[in-house]
Amino acid sequence: xxxxxxxxxxxxxTYREAVRLALREELLRDEDVFLMGEEIGxxxxxxxxxxxxxxxxxxIRVRETPISxxxxxxxxxxxxxxxxxxxxxxxxxxFILVAMDQVVNHAAKIRYMFGGEVGCPLVIRTxxxxxxxxxxxxxxxxxxxxxxxPGMKVVAPSxxxxxxxxxxxxxxxxxxxxxxxxxxxYKVRGEVPDDPDRVxxxxxxxxxxxxxxxxxxxxxxxxxRALRVAERLKRDHGVDAEVVDLRSLRPLDTxxxxxSIQKTNRALCVDEGWATYGVSAEIASRIQRACFDDLDAxxxxxxxxxxxxxxxxxxxxxxxxxxxxxxxxxxSVLDLGPDVFSY
Amino acid sequence: MxxxxxxxxxxxxxxLRIRLFDERASKMVKRGQIPxxxxxxxGQEAQVVGACMAVRADDYMTGNHRSxxxxxxxxxxxxxxxxxxxxxxxxxxxxxxGSLHLADFAVGSLGxxxxxxxxxxxxxxxxLSSKLLAQDRVALAFFGDGAANQGGLYEAMNLAGIWRLxxxxxxxxxxxxxxxPAATVTSGRIADRAHGFDIPGVRVDDGQDVLAVHDAVxxxxxxxxxGEGPSLVEVMTYRFHEHSEGLRLSTDYRDAAERDAWxxxxxxxxxxxxxxxxxxxxxxxxxxxxAEVADEVEAAARFALESPLPEPExxxxxxYTDPSAAEVAA
Numbered sequence: 248x249x250x251x252x253x254x255x256x257x258x259x260x261t262y263r264e265a266v267r268l269a270l271r272e273e274l275l276r277d278e279d280v281f282l283m284g285e286e287i288g289x290x291x292x293x294x295x296x297x298x299x300x301x302x303x304x305x306x307i308r309v310r311e312t313p314i315s316x317x318x319x320x321x322x323x324x325x326x327x328x329x330x331x332x333x334x335x336x337x338x339x340x341x342f343i344l345v346a347m348d349q350v351v352n353h354a355a356k357i358r359y360m361f362g363g364e365v366g367c368p369l370v371i372r373t374x375x376x377x378x379x380x381x382x383x384x385x386x387x388x389x390x391x392x393x394x395x396x397p398g399m400k401v402v403a404p405s406x407x408x409x410x411x412x413x414x415x416x417x418x419x420x421x422x423x424x425x426x427x428x429x430x431x432x433y434k435v436r437g438e439v440p441d442d443p444d445r446v447x448x449x450x451x452x453x454x455x456x457x458x459x460x461x462x463x464x465x466x467x468x469x470x471x472r473a474l475r476v477a478e479r480l481k482r483d484h485g486v487d488a489e490v491v492d493l494r495s496l497r498p499l500d501t502x503x504x505x506x507s508i509q510k511t512n513r514a515l516c517v518d519e520g521w522a523t524y525g526v527s528a529e530i531a532s533r534i535q536r537a538c539f540d541d542l543d544a545x546x547x548x549x550x551x552x553x554x555x556x557x558x559x560x561x562x563x564x565x566x567x568x569x570x571x572x573x574x575x576x577x578x579s580v581l582d583l584g585p586d587v588f589s590y
Numbered sequence: 591m592x593x594x595x596x597x598x599x600x601x602x603x604x605x606l607r608i609r610l611f612d613e614r615a616s617k618m619v620k621r622g623q624i625p626x627x628x629x630x631x632x633g634q635e636a637q638v639v640g641a642c643m644a645v646r647a648d649d650y651m652t653g654n655h656r657s658x659x660x661x662x663x664x665x666x667x668x669x670x671x672x673x674x675x676x677x678x679x680x681x682x683x684x685x686x687x688g689s690l691h692l693a694d695f696a697v698g699s700l701g702x703x704x705x706x707x708x709x710x711x712x713x714x715x716x717x718l719s720s721k722l723l724a725q726d727r728v729a730l731a732f733f734g735d736g737a738a739n740q741g742g743l744y745e746a747m748n749l750a751g752i753w754r755l756x757x758x759x760x761x762x763x764x765x766x767x768x769x770x771p772a773a774t775v776t777s778g779r780i781a782d783r784a785h786g787f788d789i790p791g792v793r794v795d796d797g798q799d800v801l802a803v804h805d806a807v808x809x810x811x812x813x814x815x816x817g818e819g820p821s822l823v824e825v826m827t828y829r830f831h832e833h834s835e836g837l838r839l840s841t842d843y844r845d846a847a848e849r850d851a852w853x854x855x856x857x858x859x860x861x862x863x864x865x866x867x868x869x870x871x872x873x874x875x876x877x878x879x880x881a882e883v884a885d886e887v888e889a890a891a892r893f894a895l896e897s898p899l900p901e902p903e904x905x906x907x908x909x910y911t912d913p914s915a916a917e918v919a920a
Contacts, residue, residue: 252664281722313752318711318745325715325729328700329650331722333715348742352705361693361701362683398909421911440777450915498915522600564626 257438264437265407266296266372266428269414270334272443273303274546277332280418281308283319284336293338294374294433314372320346320371324354324422327369332418336374337373340427341387354423355398361553367423370415374428375403376468376519377567383555386563388467388520390427391529394496401496403427405470407437409494412447420449429468450498454507458487462507463580464530465517466493473517476573484583496526504530512543519568522550547588549576593804595870599879601643601800604863605635606883608659611668612831614880614891615658615689619835623895624675627837633830634764636796636857638663640803641730641760641825645811649718650698650729650773652709655690656762656829657702660732664697668890678897685900686908698727707733707740710759714746716813717755727765728756730816735763735772738780743783744787747820751787756814757786758807761824763797768833769843784822797827798857807862821912828852 260268286293288301288311301309312319312369316337323333328474337343343350350371358366377386377455394401400422404410410428413521417424455470477488489507495501508514514534516527527548534546552566578584593601602689612630619628631638634656642651653660658671666682675689682694690704700716703709713731720727736744738761750757761780765772769916784791792814794806803825810821830853831837865871871879909916 277911313745313748315745315748317742318714318749321708321711321742321746322715322718322749325652325700325712325717325720326722327715328712329716329719329723331719348705348708352708353701353703356691357701358911359909360683360687360691361695362686363679364695365693365700366911400910400915422915 256441258441259436260407260439261433262407262410262428262435262437263294263296266414266451267298267300268439269411270297271300271303272296273415273418274442279330280332280334280524281310282334282336283310283312283323285312285314285334285338287311290539291334296428297336297558307490314337316342316346317349320349321353323369324349324367327367328357328365331470331555332370333359334370334372334418335538337371339430340373340375340390341369341385343373350393350399350423351396352375355396358422359398366421368421369423370426371424372426372428374430374433376430377390377556378431378491378563380558380560380563381424381454388518388551390425390496391520391526393425394526398423399497400424400449400498401427402494403467403496405429405432405467405492405496407435408439409447409453411439412445413449413494414500416446416449419446422460424449427467431468432471435471447494449499450495450496452500454489454503455492456488458486458489459511460486461513461515461577462489462491462504462511463515463517463573463577464493464504466496466526467519469517472568472570476577479570479574480577484578486581486583488577499529499533499539501533504534508534508538509541513539513580514542514546515573515577516546516548517568517573518548518550520551521553522548523553527552544580544582547576547580549573593677593819597896598641598865601639602858602861602876603879604639604643604663605800605861606880607668607887608635608638609858610887611658611662611672611890614887615672616835617829618676618891619759624689625677626689627834628658628675629656629834630829630831630837631656632761633852633857634659636800636861637762637797637803637825638689639826640800641732641807644804644807645728647729648698649811649813650700650713650720652700652713652729652732653732654706654709654737655702655704656734657689660702661692661694661697661699663764664699666694666697666699668886669893672890672894673897676897677899678893678894679900679904680893680897684813684904686904707737707742710737710743711746714750714755714757714761717750717752717757720756721753726815728758730810730811732757732760732762735761735765735776736767739776744865747784747787747789747822751789754817754819757820758810758814759820759822760807761822762827763824763827764827766829769839771843776902778826779820781824789820789822791822793824793826795826797825798855798860798883800857800861811915851918890910
């Protein structure tokens, strides 16, 4: 009772390795789990997340597909309805649009629409994100489309430990889940607990940095940027920013966000996607309701400029969310800088 | 394929069930007892029952907006199905799916869908599960001539082809979309499209003959069950009613002579004559069967009408496995 538990051992690894480890552990744990997607076998995935898994588990459990997102997402749904645990990789989030009907009209609705008898324990995993001059159709972060949809769950981890724990939780969950990874996050390094039974609960945000002056609310790679900006705010302005990493967009942990803002009285929401009708719009709505009397400044938002992502580096830089833009926005919310919000 | 007399009579029973159920539902739409509309399989009974009885009770099936015939053909109880159309608590989906989106998992019905063609990849997935779990179940994917021009069909056919999945793609070609003739929007024969995937594609020209449909689907299902992969069966048939009940449309889009020729070939009448001619049953026995099914449908309608409406809380149930996940911004 009084003995202090030894600190759990951890291993340092990249986000990419953490996702891979989670997939491998779940493939080993449950023979109903199988992977499906384009180029995930011999080529080991376009972002090498599935490296080594084809060799270890073979072509039945690491199933290569043609470029047929509607077809193989639909096949994943059918297999999931029959009790299997498919983990479908969409090469990047951008390509999921051709399977949108399968996700929104089928996966999300099956349990509800058919009276609760049969569910759809499907995982779709895919990276979002821009910043590599991959341009308009290859740089998007529209995970909110799915978070908007009742029946779907959406998680978007930013750290290796969460990527590992949330992926495992997603595979064990009985509902359809979109796991949003991130192209920039893949190379982020961090500590991952060695316990193969550890999962991160879906629907819980994390306070990743404590502070008292302003709350930065973000998910996915924007949560990593928020932490960097928080350090700059401390160094350059003596400001203590708190960072809330949402981790899960649906279900959404309003309580953790609200508790933070009740303490800091100021909120800046950061999302790599478009702000209009976006994740930050939902967060702002919930904050104003939960924290109406606590706010010392309007809730503000930073998102991708309201244009498709342009190609040329300087144009991309003008449109994309970056640390400088988050910094300027935070200073504005703190009344330490000019108003940068024009919408 | 030799069928027993019991099986032959069961075919007639299920065709009658579809006919009388759908005609009863049609009346209930007109009386305002069923909200919205329904899409009947009247005239297409042979195509539905021939296919459904060519697979096993535990085989899978997906369907479309013309939705009640499929589960009835597969053996569904009529009461909960009718109650679903009326949006009652006793409905097969608790009144949450309605006519367009119903499933009866007890008979392998994995879901009818109002998005044309969209359930076909799901049938391929069910077939994949059968293969991965070393079962010998087959998935029967029903779709119309309209869905034959949706891309998802060909993605599913390709997947089923490369993975040798036990799927029977069953095109119910009733020759019209809502009013658009299939011939004007379809390049080539639908059955022939299978050849591009190197899988068998056959057309049953007389889809009003339940045995012709049965034999073609049985061959495809047996092949699938043996591990030899998918097939496409296109069945030529005709819907006797409008696209959906209560639709105010001139019927000009269908040529009168064509229409009369098909209406003269009522699949239930044709099969009754066949059963009589082959000595499978006497006229009295077939009359009794018709009366029995009429009573069954009437009982289903009464059950549906007398059933309670769902409690409003049901609207918020069963979104997620764990109800606490269903947070909604108030």
